Amino acid sequence: MRGRKPRRDPVPDSGAFPKRPYDLVKEFTIALLATVVLTVGLAAVFSSPDETPVTLARWARIAPSDFTATAAAELAGTSGTAQYGPPYNNTPGAGQKIGPMSLQRAAGVTIPINTARDFVLRPLTAAPKAASVSGALAAWRTAPARRQQQWATAYADALGKAPGGDAARLPPGDYGPVPVLISRLLELARAGALDGELVAAGHFYQTDYTKPLLFLGDGSYLEDQARARHLAGDQWGMMNETGNYPGQPWLWLYTLWYQIEPFSSSGNADALVWGLMALFTLAFVLVPFIPGVRSIPRWSGVYRLVWRDYYRSHRTARRH
Amino acid sequence: MTDGPMHPGRVLAAPVDLGGTGYYIHWGVLQISAANAVFIVLMLIVFMLALLLPFPRGRQRR
Numbered sequence A: 001m002r003g004r005k006p007r008r009d010p011v012p013d014s015g016a017f018p019k020r021p022y023d024l025v026k027e028f029t030i031a032l033l034a035t036v037v038l039t040v041g042l043a044a045v046f047s048s049p050d051e052t053p054v055t056l057a058r059w060a061r062i063a064p065s066d067f068t069a070t071a072a073a074e075l076a077g078t079s080g081t082a083q084y085g086p087p088y089n090n091t092p093g094a095g096q097k098i099g100p101m102s103l104q105r106a107a108g109v110t111i112p113i114n115t116a117r118d119f120v121l122r123p124l125t126a127a128p129k130a131a132s133v134s135g136a137l138a139a140w141r142t143a144p145a146r147r148q149q150q151w152a153t154a155y156a157d158a159l160g161k162a163p164g165g166d167a168a169r170l171p172p173g174d175y176g177p178v179p180v181l182i183s184r185l186l187e188l189a190r191a192g193a194l195d196g197e198l199v200a201a202g203h204f205y206q207t208d209y210t211k212p213l214l215f216l217g218d219g220s221y222l223e224d225q226a227r228a229r230h231l232a233g234d235q236w237g238m239m240n241e242t243g244n245y246p247g248q249p250w251l252w253l254y255t256l257w258y259q260i261e262p263f264s265s266s267g268n269a270d271a272l273v274w275g276l277m278a279l280f281t282l283a284f285v286l287v288p289f290i291p292g293v294r295s296i297p298r299w300s301g302v303y304r305l306v307w308r309d310y311y312r313s314h315r316t317a318r319r320h
Numbered sequence B: 001m002t003d004g005p006m007h008p009g010r011v012l013a014a015p016v017d018l019g020g021t022g023y024y025i026h027w028g029v030l031q032i033s034a035a036n037a038v039f040i041v042l043m044l045i046v047f048m049l050a051l052l053l054p055f056p057r058g059r060q061r062r
Helices: A024-046 A056-062 A064-076 A103-107 A115-126 A131-142 A145-161 A178-191 A193-198 A210-218 A221-228 A249-259 A269-285 A293-300 A302-306 A308-319 B008-012 B034-052
Strands: B024-027 B030-033
Touching: A056 A064, A056 A178, A056 A193, A056 A210, A056 A221, A064 A115, A064 A145, A064 A178, A064 A210, A103 A269, A115 A131, A115 A178, A115 A193, A115 A210, A131 A178, A145 A178, A178 A193, A193 A210, A210 A221, A249 A269, A249 B034, A293 A302, A302 A308, A302 B034, B024 B034, B030 B034
Parallel strands: none
Antiparallel strands: B024 B030
């Protein structure tokens, strides 16, 4: 390259930069102390979000009609969870896809859930019960599946038409043992027993809230609570925290896609957004190999701002 | 237990309560909480300061 005029500034020799001793341990200690003081200080001044937990008991007490309608849908197998597909069940045709590829089905059913059995019948069987409830459970279990479906669907339809969704104001109909089962489940939920029944057992720490959360998510109460706090998917909810606390602004690109077409109206939005973000992530990892994009730092000249002392002295030295 | 002036919850409560109804800025399809907007502005300010503030010059600099 000697004898040719370079088209751009050559890469500076690292030995040409001024040097001075630097105490890395001192900097680490100062940074750690500053972070601790800042964290403790901000926590003391602003505290942290402290929302009342949304439990099955609270739901059943505050919105019994919604709870009853959801429990009937769980029994009929028509709820969101019952028809979700993998990882909970094998509902035909369910599952999000990217083109012909069904990512949701590929993983299979890893958390098997039968909503009638797990959310309604098993908790009722495990709890102390009156003879009427035992009889209703026996009637349900001995009935053919088609008959069970007819009872539960008739009950759910009647609830939808009843004033205020009130189970006490249903017209007479062929509901079989469903009213007794649902009424007892509501009692258990109001007492707080259903929360305990649905939390996964068998672990030292009972922290697996999958079932109560799915049951709650099938109703409209949880979504109403989330929407009131700007936490819904179409409210950029991923970025937000309750109240006036800052949330996760770094998730803006992920949640942006859910606000615009075609993602906002697509039944495959989760799979499509995941695929798109995976592509972006790959592109970001490969920045050093993408012509043009890899040159943006050089074109932007921000490095000249950071190392302005060097470039100022370098320019002056070249002039002389 | 009453919620009187000597209640420990009152004594230990944070002086600034951010738990009320959130304030949100709407602009077309964009929607952002005021708290997030403030944080983004603060991060931009810190970034600009990191670029523009001169490096500390030690006495032993050669």
